[in-house]
Amino acid sequence: MTSSNEQLASEKEVAVNFDAYFEGELNRLRKEGNYRIFADLERHAGEFPRATRYTGDTTHEVTVWCSNDYLGMGQNPLVREAMHAAIEKCGTGAGGTRNISGTNHYHLLLEAELADLHHKEAALIFTSGYVSNWASLGTLGSKIPNCVILSDSLNHASMIEGIRHSRADKVIWKHNDVDDLRAKLAAIDPDRPKIVAFESVYSMDGDIAPIAEICDAADEFGAMTYLDEVHAVGLYGPRGGGVAEREGLMDRVTVIEGTLGKAFGVLGGYIAGSAAMCDFVRSFSSGFIFTTALPPAIAAGATASIRHLKESQIERDLQKERVALVRARFDALGIPHMDNPSHIIPVMVNDPVHCRNISDILLDQYGIYIQPINYPTVPKGTERLRITPSPLHTDEDIDHLVQALNELWSQCALARNVA
Ligand SMILES: *Cc1c(COP(=O)(O)O)cnc(C)c1O
Numbered sequence: 001m002t003s004s005n006e007q008l009a010s011e012k013e014v015a016v017n018f019d020a021y022f023e024g025e026l027n028r029l030r031k032e033g034n035y036r037i038f039a040d041l042e043r044h045a046g047e048f049p050r051a052t053r054y055t056g057d058t059t060h061e062v063t064v065w066c067s068n069d070y071l072g073m074g075q076n077p078l079v080r081e082a083m084h085a086a087i088e089k090c091g092t093g094a095g096g097t098r099n100i101s102g103t104n105h106y107h108l109l110l111e112a113e114l115a116d117l118h119h120k121e122a123a124l125i126f127t128s129g130y131v132s133n134w135a136s137l138g139t140l141g142s143k144i145p146n147c148v149i150l151s152d153s154l155n156h157a158s159m160i161e162g163i164r165h166s167r168a169d170k171v172i173w174k175h176n177d178v179d180d181l182r183a184k185l186a187a188i189d190p191d192r193p194k195i196v197a198f199e200s201v202y203s204m205d206g207d208i209a210p211i212a213e214i215c216d217a218a219d220e221f222g223a224m225t226y227l228d229e230v231h232a233v234g235l236y237g238p239r240g241g242g243v244a245e246r247e248g249l250m251d252r253v254t255v256i257e258g259t260l261g262k263a264f265g266v267l268g269g270y271i272a273g274s275a276a277m278c279d280f281v282r283s284f285s286s287g288f289i290f291t292t293a294l295p296p297a298i299a300a301g302a303t304a305s306i307r308h309l310k311e312s313q314i315e316r317d318l319q320k321e322r323v324a325l326v327r328a329r330f331d332a333l334g335i336p337h338m339d340n341p342s343h344i345i346p347v348m349v350n351d352p353v354h355c356r357n358i359s360d361i362l363l364d365q366y367g368i369y370i371q372p373i374n375y376p377t378v379p380k381g382t383e384r385l386r387i388t389p390s391p392l393h394t395d396e397d398i399d400h401l402v403q404a405l406n407e408l409w410s411q412c413a414l415a416r417n418v419a
Pocket of ligand 1: 128129130131133156158199203228230231259260261262268269
C-alpha cells in the first residue's frame with residue numbers, strides 16, 4: 001500500500017512539473033558521471049583531422065583522434081565534387097519519400113554500386129545505419145512467421161531495438177562464442193525460421209567475429225545470417241567490402257548491413273542481399289517507406305566514395321601503418337590498450353572519473369580530442385579512450401598524442417603494462 005501511494009505521489013509530482021522531473025533525472029546522470037557532453041566542433045575540409053572547437057566565447061584548434069570518418073573520406077575532393085555537382089543538378093532535398101516522388105536516379109546508382117560491392121543481387125538504402133538495422137531486423141523479425149532471432153550479446157543498440165520492435169522471440173548468445181550459438185540453435189524447434197544477427201568488427205573492443213564458423217553453425221540449422229559490417233566497410237577487403245569480403249565469405253551471409261556515414265564519410269545505411277529479400281524489406285518496412293529519401297547529393301557523394309575505395313588501397317594501407325605505429329609507441333611506454341585485430345585502439349583507463357578527466361585535459365591543454373567512453377556504452381570498470389588513427393594523422397600528431405598520454409599517465413598515477 002505504502003509503496004503504491006508513494007508511486008502515485010511521485011507520478012503526481014511529475015505531472016505538475018515535467019521540467020523538474022527532467023532536471024532531476026539529468027542531475028542523477030551527472031552524479032553518476034554519465035552525463036554526455038558534446039564537443040562543439042567545426043571540421044576543416046582539406047585538413048582532416050583538424051577542427052575548431054567552440055567553447056562559450058572562445059575557439060581553439062584541435063586534432064580529432066576519435067572520428068569514425070576512418071579514412072578521411074568526408075573531405076576527399078572526389079566526394080566533395082560529386083556532392084557539389086549533384087546539388088547543382090538536382091537541388092538539395094529528395095522532395096519526397098522513395099514511394100512518392102523522392103526516388104532520384106542517384107539513389108538507384110548508389111544501390112547498384114552497393115550490390116556490386118558485396119556481390120549481391122540487390123541493395124536497399126536507408127537514412128542511416130541505425131535505421132537500416134532497426135527497419136530491416138524489425139521487418140524480417142515481424143513478417144517471417146514464428147521467427148526466432150539469435151543475437152550476439154554485444155550487438156549494437158540499433159539491432160537490439162530492431163529485434164525488440166519486431167516482437168520476434170529473441171535468444172542472446174555469448175559474444176563471438178560459436179559453441180554457445182550452436183547450443184542455442186540446437187535448442188530451438190528445427191522447423192522454426194531463425195536469423196543469426198551479429199557484427200564483424202565490434203566498435204568498442206575492436207574484436208572481429210569468426211564469420212566462417214558462425215555461418216557454418218547457421219547453415220547446420222538452416223538459419224539466415226544478418227551481418228552488421230558498419231565498422232568494416234571501406235576498410236577491409238581488397239575493394240572495401242568488409243571483413244566478409246576479406247575472408248571470401250560474402251556469399252555465405254544472407255544480409256550484409258553497412259553504413260555510408262563512417263569509412264565512406266557521408267551519411268546513410270543499407271542492406272545488401274538477394275533481390276527478393278531487398279524487395280521484401282522495401283515493400284513491408286515502415287522505416288523505409290514513411291520517411292523522406294536521402295538527398296540526391298548524399299547518394300552521389302557516397303557512390304563516389306565507394307567507387308574510389310573499390311580501387312584505391314592507399315588509404316587502407318596507410319591507416320594500417322598508422323594504427324600499428326600508435327600501438328607500438330603505446331607498448332614502448334606501457335600504456336595499456338586492448339589487443340585486437342582491427343583499426344580500433346581502446347586505451348584502457350578503467351575508471352569513469354579518470355577517463356573523463358584525462359579526456360578533458362587532453363582537449364583543454366593539449367588540443368587532442370578523444371571522447372571518453374564510459375558506462376553504459378561499455379561495462380563499468382572498463383572505461384576507455386577509443387582511438388582511431390587515420391591515414392591523415394602525421395608523425396607529429398602521433399608524437400604529440402603519445403607524449404600527452406605519457407605525461408597524463410604519470411600525473412594520474414595510472415597503471416602501466418610492464419615490458
Ligand atoms: C554506428 C553504428 C551503426 C549505425 O550506423 P549510423 O550510420 O551511424 O546510423 C550500426 N551498427 C553499428 C555496430 C554501429 O557502430
